[in-house]
Amino acid sequence: MLNLTNARRIGIVGGDLVGWLAAIELRRVFEPDVDVTVIETPELFSFGLGEGGSRNLVDTLCRNELDLDIFVGEAGATYKLGVLYDNWRGGGISDRYYRLFCGPGIPEIEWRVDGFFPLLSARIAMGEDLHTCVPGFDAIARHASQKDIERLLATGQSGLCRSYHFDAEAFERYLKRVGLSRGIIAHASAVCGMRLDERGCVRSLHLDGEQLEVDFVIDASGFARLGLGSVFGTRWRSFANTLPTDRAITFDLEPSEMCPDPVTRLTAMKAGWMWEVPLNRKITAGYVFSSRYADHAIAVAEVEHRLGHRVQPKHLLSLDQGYFETAWVNNLVALGTASGFVEPLDAALATHTFEQLRNIGRVLTNGGGVVPAHTIEAYNSANARSWTGVRDFLRLHYDCKRNDAPFWRDIAAAELPGGYAELRACFHKRTPRWIDIQPYVGSGWQALFHQLDWISVAASLGVVPAKAARAELRRLSAESRREVQAYLDLLNGTMSRHLPPSGWVH
Ligand SMILES: Cc1cc2nc3c(=O)[nH]c(=O)nc-3n(C[C@H](O)[C@H](O)[C@H](O)COP(=O)(O)OP(=O)(O)OC[C@H]3O[C@@H](n4cnc5c(N)ncnc54)[C@H](O)[C@@H]3O)c2cc1C
Numbered sequence: 112m113l114n115l116t117n118a119r120r121i122g123i124v125g126g127d128l129v130g131w132l133a134a135i136e137l138r139r140v141f142e143p144d145v146d147v148t149v150i151e152t153p154e155l156f157s158f159g160l161g162e163g164g165s166r167n168l169v170d171t172l173c174r175n176e177l178d179l180d181i182f183v184g185e186a187g188a189t190y191k192l193g194v195l196y197d198n199w200r201g202g203g204i205s206d207r208y209y210r211l212f213c214g215p216g217i218p219e220i221e222w223r224v225d226g227f228f229p230l231l232s233a234r235i236a237m238g239e240d241l242h243t244c245v246p247g248f249d250a251i252a253r254h255a256s257q258k259d260i261e262r263l264l265a266t267g268q269s270g271l272c273r274s275y276h277f278d279a280e281a282f283e284r285y286l287k288r289v290g291l292s293r294g295i296i297a298h299a300s301a302v303c304g305m306r307l308d309e310r311g312c313v314r315s316l317h318l319d320g321e322q323l324e325v326d327f328v329i330d331a332s333g334f335a336r337l338g339l340g341s342v343f344g345t346r347w348r349s350f351a352n353t354l355p356t357d358r359a360i361t362f363d364l365e366p367s368e369m370c371p372d373p374v375t376r377l378t379a380m381k382a383g384w385m386w387e388v389p390l391n392r393k394i395t396a397g398y399v400f401s402s403r404y405a406d407h408a409i410a411v412a413e414v415e416h417r418l419g420h421r422v423q424p425k426h427l428l429s430l431d432q433g434y435f436e437t438a439w440v441n442n443l444v445a446l447g448t449a450s451g452f453v454e455p456l457d458a459a460l461a462t463h464t465f466e467q468l469r470n471i472g473r474v475l476t477n478g479g480g481v482v483p484a485h486t487i488e489a490y491n492s493a494n495a496r497s498w499t500g501v502r503d504f505l506r507l508h509y510d511c512k513r514n515d516a517p518f519w520r521d522i523a524a525a526e527l528p529g530g531y532a533e534l535r536a537c538f539h540k541r542t543p544r545w546i547d548i549q550p551y552v553g554s555g556w557q558a559l560f561h562q563l564d565w566i567s568v569a570a571s572l573g574v575v576p577a578k579a580a581r582a583e584l585r586r587l588s589a590e591s592r593r594e595v596q597a598y599l600d601l602l603n604g605t606m607s608r609h610l611p612p613s614g615w616v617h
Pocket residue numbers: 124125126127128129130150151152153154155156157158159160161162163164165300301302303331332333334335336337359361388397428446447448449455458460461462464
């Protein structure tokens with residue numbers, strides 16, 4: 112049992128975005144007379160590159176009473192309504208698909224039968240794009256202004272949920288300002304070690320020349336991984352055999368003359384993929400690649416060739432993808448990069464981090480500060496399951512039939528992780544269902560990527576073939592099949608592309 116009812120000092124190791132967010136969450140959870148101290152060292156390299164927000168960002172802000180308008184102003188945020196995938200299916204101008212942050216207001220997902228969406232399956236059966244059924248997609252396609260998007264979202268009819276692109280350093284400064292105003296203490300120092308008691312609980316943090324007594328610790332030390340890596344030596348579960356990238360270069364691009372796109376653009380490249388995050392005054396970008404197929408110079412040259420102009424690389428990073436098997440040890444919980452790392456595809460790391468944080472707050476609050484050992488075990492196993500879900504969802508993106516470079520040919524031939532291999536076999540027979548994703552979620556955790564996310568990527572890449580969608584439609588009742596047919600006839604009449612004649616369902 113972890114008893115924090117008499118806790119007086121909470122220590123947060125690392126004062127980056129995750130550290131300050133955790134401090135604000137714990138400030139809310141603990142009584143005002145409990146000290147929450149962020150130990151931050153400005154000398155160490157800050158990894159704060161993350162700028163493409165996740166779907167659970169808004170919930171994280173609102174739960175912590177961080178005003179959205181102020182956040183937008185201070186973090187230089189722009190709307191993010193989803194992701195545009197470019198060039199993932201073999202290239203060419205029309206090789207684009209979207210995964211949008213879908214919300215209520217999409218007729219195609221309001222009708223669900225036996226765990227699937229007949230009207231979406233009808234689109235897949237006919238080879239139609241899925242994103243065009245989202246009412247608000249039109250605004251994305253025409254590069255609507257931020258004001259127009261704001262108005263569109265306010266109607267409640269867009270079928271979209273909001274997230275944001277943001278300037279990570281500005282966001283961090285904002286969080287720190289709020290944190291300080293709420294009584295969080297900032298302590299400028301490096302943590303050089305931790306003193307454990309006989310039960311393995313952290314009793315104090317060794318700072319430069321002093322000790323900070325602690326009752327509970329959040330390790331947000333990023334790649335330094337002070338807690339799980341150095342002090343506890345927790346087992347690392349590597350994704351190196353599953354997710355192929357291990358290097359990244361980052362660079363900035365001039366903003367386009369149009370309004371910032373409300374989607375993150377992810378472009379498949381010869382040895383990995385490139386991201387572009389549109390902010391108000393710049394586009395932050397990077398190329399994540401495999402060192403087996405490219406080096407820094409090759410990566411830069413390929414980016415310059417693709418974009419048609421020179422770029423100025425800012426960082427070359429080595430990425431070690433995987434996670435610590437146990438993230439909560441006694442009175443220490445690791446968060447963010449300190450607990451694991453995956454390539455920034457679909458902002459999966461941020462999504463996972465925000466869910467970790469929500470659950471730490473939930474467990475401490477709901478337990479009144481008293482947490483049984485088996486609840487900590489449940490947190491750890493839910494955390495591990497969630498990482499596995501991230502791994503499998505990201506692996507799906509590489510299942511894309513590209514064969515124009517050794518990187519893509521080797522991935523196509525590589526062994527699949529067990530969980531994903533099984534799902535893939537199911538997706539050859541039918542569209543992704545909630546029961547497929549449910550095993551990644553447990554003990555009060557929420558799914559990081561929803562059924563529609565899986566459908567959007569799997570169907571667009573052809574992992575769900577048209578015949579699989581047709582097969583599940585054939586299992587509908589005669590009346591439902593008529594409804595599907597009427598929908599297709601309507602599409603046939605309103606869409607410019609010619610669809611095959613009626614009767615395909617039978
Ligand atoms: C190439 C790349 C692109 C990314 N893109 C995105 C994106 O688009 N969207 C997104 O959401 N995320 C993205 N991420 C992830 C994002 O950068 C991280 O999630 C984010 O930076 C949070 O990291 P962190 O706070 O866990 O660690 P860090 O940012 O590394 O912070 C760790 C902090 O701990 C401090 N520290 C370390 N050791 C000590 C010590 N001994 N004592 C005291 N302090 C210490 C460091 O100084 C630092 O301030 C990206 C990551 C990479 C690598």
